[in-house]
Amino acid sequence: MLGFFAWFTFSLLLASFLEWFIHKYFMHTTLWLPVAVERHAVKHHAERRAPGKFIAAEDELEEYHLFETSAMPMVWMLHFPVFGLVYLGWGPWASFGCALGTALYMVAYEMLHWSIHCPDKFWFRNSAWFRFLSEHHRRHHHRSRINYNVVLPLADLVLGTLSFEPVQPEPERKFQEVS
Numbered sequence: 001m002l003g004f005f006a007w008f009t010f011s012l013l014l015a016s017f018l019e020w021f022i023h024k025y026f027m028h029t030t031l032w033l034p035v036a037v038e039r040h041a042v043k044h045h046a047e048r049r050a051p052g053k054f055i056a057a058e059d060e061l062e063e064y065h066l067f068e069t070s071a072m073p074m075v076w077m078l079h080f081p082v083f084g085l086v087y088l089g090w091g092p093w094a095s096f097g098c099a100l101g102t103a104l105y106m107v108a109y110e111m112l113h114w115s116i117h118c119p120d121k122f123w124f125r126n127s128a129w130f131r132f133l134s135e136h137h138r139r140h141h142h143r144s145r146i147n148y149n150v151v152l153p154l155a156d157l158v159l160g161t162l163s164f165e166p167v168q169p170e171p172e173r174k175f176q177e178v179s
């Protein structure tokens with residue numbers, strides 16, 4: 001059981017570096033996967049960059065689908081050999097902890113990224129950590145060479161891309177209550 005918690009925690013920390021690496025090298029570098037660059041660096045960044053556009057308009061929400069989701073289960077499945085190695089070295093609980101940690105991180109990525117650009121008011125919108133993550137990502141939309149993490153900016157901190165540079169504030173906006 002100790003192996004489960006140790007590997008669960010370790011995989012969350014490791015996922016921060018994976019997120020950074022995938023975002024920087026696959027979503028912003030044309031060398032490997034042009035379709036990911038087109039969807040993310042070109043389309044998503046351009047659409048959500050101008051002041052007042054960072055949060056989608058209500059009528060844009062249907063179009064603002066989870067376009068990065070489609071690749072996520074695949075990225076996770078690519079790690080099956082890693083889960084296998086952890087299983088061989090540390091046993092089934094450790095392997096389960098690793099698989100669960102990375103899966104939760106990916107779900108958190110999609111959920112947070114969507115919430116950051118979503119025009120609805122939800123219970124954590126005004127929480128300090130969500131506002132921090134939202135501003136962190138807003139800076140990334142203004143300058144794409146900083147703040148690659150969405151969920152846990154550990155890799156940004158360690159790899160020197162963490163930035164707090166001020167960007168023009170978004171216009172005030174009333175959020176739609178969700179029931």
Ligand SMILES: [Zn+2]
Binds near residue numbers: 027045140144
């Ligand atoms: Zn980006």
Ligand SMILES: [Zn+2]
Binds near residue numbers: 044113137141
């Ligand atoms: Zn974004």
